[in-house]
Amino acid sequence: MHKVTIKIATIVVATSLLYACGGNEEVIIEEEVITEEEVTMEESDDMTYILPSPLQIAELFKSAGLTYIGDLTNSIDKVDNYNSKYDQKLNYGVYASNMAYCIMNNQTQESINYLATLKKLSEKLWMTDVMGSMGLTERLEANVGNEDSLTYIMADLQMQMDDYLDENGMGYTGSIIFAGAWIETMYIAAKVNEAEANPKLISRLSEQAVVLESLVASIKQNDDDNEFAELIVDLEGINKHFDGFDSDSDEDFTLSSEAVKSLSDDLTTLRTKIVGE
C-alpha cells in the first residue's frame, strides 16, 4: 500500500465590485489556492500475466514457414497414460498445440482426432462444460480444407476454455495448460528447423523469450504448494538459452545456430519428460 499526494490547484475567482471615487469600475481578483489531498492507494502485489493462445504461437510459426511433419506430434494413444491432474493439464496443452499444428496444415482428420482426445482429457479434468455444447466436431468436418475457418473454430475453443477457467477461478490451470502447449509448439518448430534450417523459424523461436518470462512468472505466482517446482526449474533451464534477450529493447534478437541446437536438445528432453517415451 502506498500514499499518493495529489496537488489540487483551485483557482478561486473573487469578483468584487469596487466603486472607485468618481466612477464605476469592475475589478477581478484572482487568487490561487493550493490544497493537498492524501490519497491512500492499495496496490495489488501480484501482476496478472496474460498468456497468448497456443493458436497464436502456432500461427506465428506457420507464417515463418513451419511445414507439417506428421510423426512429430504426440500420439493420441498415450492419453490414458496421464493419470495425475498435473500430467493431464500439461498434456491437454500438448494436444491443443498438436491440434493447432494440424489445423494450420489442413490435417482435418488429425485435428478431429486431437479434438476427441482433448474432450477425453477435459472430462478427466472435470472441465466437461468447455466443449459440451459447441458442436466442434461437426464444425471441423463442415470446414474441411478451409484453414481460415478452422482457425476461427480453434479460437472459439480457446475462448470457451478461458471463460470456463475464469468463471471457476482456475486461472492457474491456464498457465500449466499453456506451458504444455508452448513447450510442444517450440519442440515442433525446433524439429522442423532441424530437418531444414529456416532463418525465419529461428527468428520466431528466438522471440519466444518474451513469452517464457511471463510464463515462468505466472506459474511461480500460483505455486504456493510447490506443486510446480520441477516445471519451473525446467522452464528456467530453457530460459537460459535466451540469456542475451532484453525485453526492454526494440532490437531484433536472434539465437545463434549453436544456441538453437542446444535449445532444441533441451526442449526435446523436457517434452519427452512431459509426454512420456
Place this chain on the structure above:
Amino acid sequence: MKNKISYLILTLAIGFISTAAVQIATECDITSLKKELKKELKPNFKYDSSKTTRFTYKTKTQSKEMEVPLFMGEKYRFLFNTKCLPVDVKVDIYSKPKGHKKRKKLYTLDKKEGRDVYTYEPEKSRKTYINYTIPESSDEELRGAMVFVLGYRIGGIKKK
C-alpha cells in the same frame, strides 16, 4: 420534522442506488460482455485471450496491473468492456511495469456517456502493461468487473 423526512428520503435513495449497483455487478453476464468484445475483432483480428478482473470496491483506491506479452511486428487489438462497472475505473496502458524508470503512458481510456466498449491498438512493442485504478467507495459491498479481450493479426506490420 421536515429535516427528518428529508434524511429518510436521502437514506432510502442511497440504499436503493447501492443495492442496484451491487446487483448490476452480480448480474453481469461476463460471457455476453466478452461476446460483445469479440464482435469488435472482426474482420481482421482473431481472438487470442481474455481476462475478467473482478473486484470489490474498498474505502481505499486500489491498483491492479496486467502484463501482456506481444510479438514485435504483429498487430494487436485490446478491447475493454466497462458495462459491469457500477463506478468508473481508470484504465491506463504503459510501456513498462510499475516502478520502471522508463515507464511511459501509452493510452488512457476516455469514458464516454452511454458507451461501454473501448479499443486500443498498440504500436510495435514487446510487452505492454494495463493498469486499473479502482476508486474508493464507502460502500464495501459494491462489486464490479472489467472485461478485457486481446485480439491478434499475424503479419499486421511488415518487419524492417
